[in-house]
Each structure stands twice: as structure tokens, then as C-alpha cells.
Amino acid sequence: MCNGNPEQPLALYIHWPFCLSKCPYCDFNSHVRENIDEAHWRAALLTELDSTAREMPGRTITSIFFGGGTPSLMNPATVAALLDRTAKHWKLxxxxxITLEANPTSVEQARLADIRAAGVNRVSLGVQALNDQALKFLGRGHSAAEALAAVDTAARLFDRFSFDLIYGRPEQTVDCWSAELRRALTWSADHISVYQLTLEAGTPFHALWRQGRLTxxxxxxxxxxxEVTQEILEAAGMPAYEVSNHAMPGGESRHNLTYWRYGDYAGIGPGAHGRLTLDGRRIGTQRVRSPDAWLRQIDETGDGMESREPLDPGAQLDEAMLMGLRLAEGIPETRLRGIAGRGFDDAFDPARLSALIEGGFLDREGGWLxxxxxxxxxLNAVIAHLMA
Ligand SMILES: C[S@@+](CC[C@H](N)C(=O)[O-])C[C@H]1O[C@@H](n2cnc3c(N)ncnc32)[C@H](O)[C@@H]1O
Ligand code: SF4
Structure with a gap:
């Protein structure tokens, strides 16, 4: 039996893999199902939570994130049951x-009050765009008016909320996008995620692009x-604290900061992964990705784990760099020393490091890179060059 270091705070991710429809750009572990036996799913998630807690008792949970898929489709009673059980196992x-990702349809908007009552204190709304034509192109199941109504409800119910926008849509101009973003800034969110549209392999958008039907x-x-995204959000006091994430001071997602700062997190549900310190060793965990196979394995064994591997210092160093350099704050040398006993000058080729600094791609100051x-x-090219 392994035991976690009780001193080390823990973030908890819970994956709900279902959506009402599949958006044509999305390659997340999300699936459309006619019928979901929610009682079965609730019991399975609780079982996995129990087995996780047995492995690392005594931790303090600093954040919980319900991600998906579309966790706003969960019955709020399921959310409440998972939060109650978490509080029984660990100190909160x-x-x-405690964040939950929500789609801004009217059905889900109506549930936000119950989700708040269940104990969620922050929502992240998948607004994506502010006009109906763009929402249709993105295959979204909500209108701009519905998204605005969901934003109003979130602002009324939650002290903190965030929303996602996708930009870089075909034919989108700087003027149109600037107007859209400025309009969104009139909302009282303390956090915005702005993602550039990417054509992920295996998605319908990728296929359309391959056929020459999407440019x-x-x-x-x-x-x-x-550029204009950075200018507008900086001027509004919401600079990028991560590649795609902007926040007012103090509005940063504490949960996601745990990932980027390479802290400990446990993942529950299909495809969820975790990074845990157990008995002084860093372990990478991965749950079975297919929802049906995950549920079957839980029923049969009480655990949906697919793999559980110790990470050697080299692998940890790679991961910590990939994560840490996404943040505007960068990565402290002390973190590298803690992982691999090496500082910047020993961990990297000094000539490559200096070339990247002289080229204006990296900055080294006060023990941070x-x-x-x-x-x-x-960033990918910079990291590949540095770690080669
Ligand atoms: C798990 S989804 C969010 C939750 C919810 N299901 C929704 O769609 O509103 C995470 C976010 O990733 C972004 N995203 C997903 N695929 C993307 C892609 N191919 N390009 C850009 N952004 C993407 C979307 O903004 C989406 O809100
Ligand atoms: S973007 Fe969100 S709603 Fe659309 S398929 Fe992906 S997870 Fe589901």
C-alpha cells in the first residue's frame, strides 16, 4: 500500500465523458449517448474516488475540476454526491x-442554481462565439442569446466564472474579432480562455480541410x-498568464495552475490522468479511455486504472518544462533541482540556452526561466530546441 505525502496539496479532476452532440472541431474524450444510466455512473465514479482516497489519505484538496465532455449535463445530485464523498475522504x-465546465444551453442554464447548491463555486462556460452564424459553423447546440443568458445567470450565482472563446475561424477579420472580444469583456468574468481554432486529426473539420472544403x-x-487578442485583453487588465488563458489578478484557475506548476493531481473517470507523489516517488496514472470499457472495468475490479508508471527524473523534467514554460511566470530553477537535482545550466546545453535567450525567445532572471x-x-519549437 502506497501512501501519499500528507503535506502535499492535491487537485482532483473528475471527467464526465458525455455531450448532447459532438462538435466538429473537438477531439476530447467526449461521446454522444441516447441513454445514460446515471445511477450506475455515479456509483462507478464514487468507487474510483474511494480507491483513490485509500491510496493517498490525509491530503488537503485545493481544487476540484469537473471537466468533459459536458459535466453540466450531470444531475446536480451526482455532483453533490461526489463533493460530499471527497469531503469525507480528505480535508478540503x-x-x-471547485469548477464545473458548462455548456450555455437553456437546459444547462436552468441547472446552474442546483450546481451552485451542490457546492460548485466557479463555472467555466463554453461560449465559443458571440454570433449565431459562427456558432452554427462550430456546430454548437446553443444560440448567442442563450450564451448571454447563461453568462448573466453565472454572474448572478457565482463569485467567479470563466468562459471559452474560439477564434481564428475561417475568414474572421481583426475588426470582427476585436468587436466580439470587446463585447465579451463587458461581462464580469475574472477569467477568459481564448483558443485559436485547431484542426485536430480525426475530427470532421480536419476531414473537410483535407477535402479542400474548409480553408x-x-x-x-x-x-x-x-496580437490583437493580447492587446485587448492586456488593456482590459487580463493579461495572458498562460498561452491561452487570461485572468484578472487573482482570477487565475488554481486548478490548472497545479498542472502547469507540476503539482500533484488525481484524475477520476474515463481517460483521466494524474500525477502523484507516493512514497516519495512521482507516478503517472492513466484511466481507461473508452467510457464503456472504463465502466466495465470498475464493475469488475473496482478501479478504472489503465496504467500506473513511475516517472524517472528525466521524464519529469521534460514534463515540468513543457508545462511550466506555458506560464507567463515561467519555471523556477528550484523546481528543476527538486525534480532532477540539476539547475538550468546542467539540465540544458548551455549553447542552446544562450542562443534562445539571445534570440529573444527565453528570458532568465532571478532564478526563473x-x-x-x-x-x-x-513554444513547441523553443522547447524542442532547448531539450534536444
Ligand atoms: C472540454 S471543452 C469545454 C466544455 C464544454 N463541453 C463546451 O464545449 O462548452 C474545452 C474547450 O476547448 C476548446 N476547444 C476544443 N477543441 C478545440 C479546437 N479544436 N480548437 C480550439 N479550441 C478547442 C473549446 O473552447 C472548449 O470550450
Ligand atoms: S467542445 Fe465541448 S460540447 Fe463540443 S464535443 Fe467537445 S466537449 Fe462536447
Missing amino acids: APDAE PLEEDAAAALY RATPAGRTR
């Missing part, structure tokens, strides 16, 4: 952030949209 930090924005046009704005727009 007094300021624990993505040219690189220059996409770069112009990115961070990507500059230019570096963050081509």
Missing part, C-alpha cells in the same frame, strides 16, 4: 476552488488575431 482547503486562416492573419511573448507563440 477553506478556499478550495483555415493564413498564418499571418492568424498571427494578427493573436520564462518564455518571452515571441517564445510563447512558438
